[in-house]
Amino acid sequence: MRAPKTADFIVIGTGVIGSSIAFHLMKRNAGRVLILDKNLAAQGGSSRSSALVRMHYTLPEEVRLAVKSYEIFANWEDTVGRPGHLKQIGFVQIVPESEIEQLKKNVEMQRKVGANTRIISSRELNEIEPDWRLDDVSVAAYEPDSGYGDGSVTANDFLERAREMGAEFLPRTCVSAFNIEAGRVRGVATDKGGFEAPTVIAATGPWSVPLFRAAGFELPIEAEFHRVAILKNPPAMKGGGCALIDSACLVYLRSEGDGMTLVGEFTGTRGVDPDDFPQSISHEELAEVALLGARRIPALENSGVVRGVTGMYDVSPDARPLLGQTPGVEGLYIACGFSGMGYKISPVVGLTMAELIVDGRGKTVDISIFDPGRFAAGEPIRAPHEYADA
């Protein structure tokens, strides 16, 4: 079937963000939606995501996006019509002793916003996670209902449902330029020809930078390379443990099923080419990442390597996304710069972007703080009780 050359909305990108936007536009019957991706569906960062779902953030708007998205993940079948895939293994946030006061204040704020979270003592944490080394921990934040999902499943479920509701999808169609006339977007140029629409939404991850540069906009986003190791637990280790973000040991991890642990690097290498980064990691590098996990779970020193994952974060200067209309171009919207947090908030980023586009503002969550023009205006976001690692 030939795709139509015109639409009401063109969504570029089929990661968790673009697919969610397309789903929500279709769900509210907003008009004809055409979805384009230069690859197959969800081949970008989304299918490589560690997919932690947690509410622990320092900015109330981030927590609102996470809490409302959690409600969708937890009721996936009702909302999206596909089997749910959220694994509620629990989540723990550990910070250095110097940041305990921020941790307590952030948990207080998160509870007010609706997150199921509380401060627990190291003794209680030891009962939950007997394998964890806790000699440097007095308290931690604990979210019993949080856990992890699957980036590929989330993106494909949103995309399939959008298509079932009538959206058109063209894979392997690379957008080379936006067509802009008199301050208004008119459509896009691609390697398969031009497509017209009065509204274009770019959910293009780290590839947003060259796309917007061609239109005269310099996005302050860098691609950051990250490595992940999936490990087979040693026999004596308890399986199914909580997800953890540990800014004292500079590592994050979570169980992967009952017998495996996923360990991810906390920091990555900036300025990498998103079209030319290592697709695999050596055995030496895998051991290096595994040993980061052993800083908190010493038993992981005796784990076996299953496989590695590599991927890119699209990092903005304040480590928060750019959501909204491109300054000076009517109808051209951007949703990128997720800085390693895009998975858990994708359901409601899609919903609020659809609200912004159709109703003029994000209603479920006010996303105006994430306006893409904030950096040019010299107003990056700063949370009241920010951590050193943001």
Ligand SMILES: Cc1cc2nc3c(=O)[nH]c(=O)nc-3n(C[C@H](O)[C@H](O)[C@H](O)COP(=O)(O)OP(=O)(O)OC[C@H]3O[C@@H](n4cnc5c(N)ncnc54)[C@H](O)[C@@H]3O)c2cc1C
């Ligand atoms: C290793 C790793 C671990 C992560 N862990 C977590 C986590 O635990 N929790 C969490 O919340 N987040 C996590 N993230 C971040 C999260 O996965 C991302 O923020 C999210 O997947 C981004 O989705 P996206 O749709 O914006 O981008 P992507 O999934 O990268 O999708 C962008 C799409 O745009 C397409 N595209 C780009 N340019 C063009 C063009 N010119 N024309 C046509 N198509 C184009 C690409 O092909 C791609 O399909 C992690 C990310 C990585 C890499």
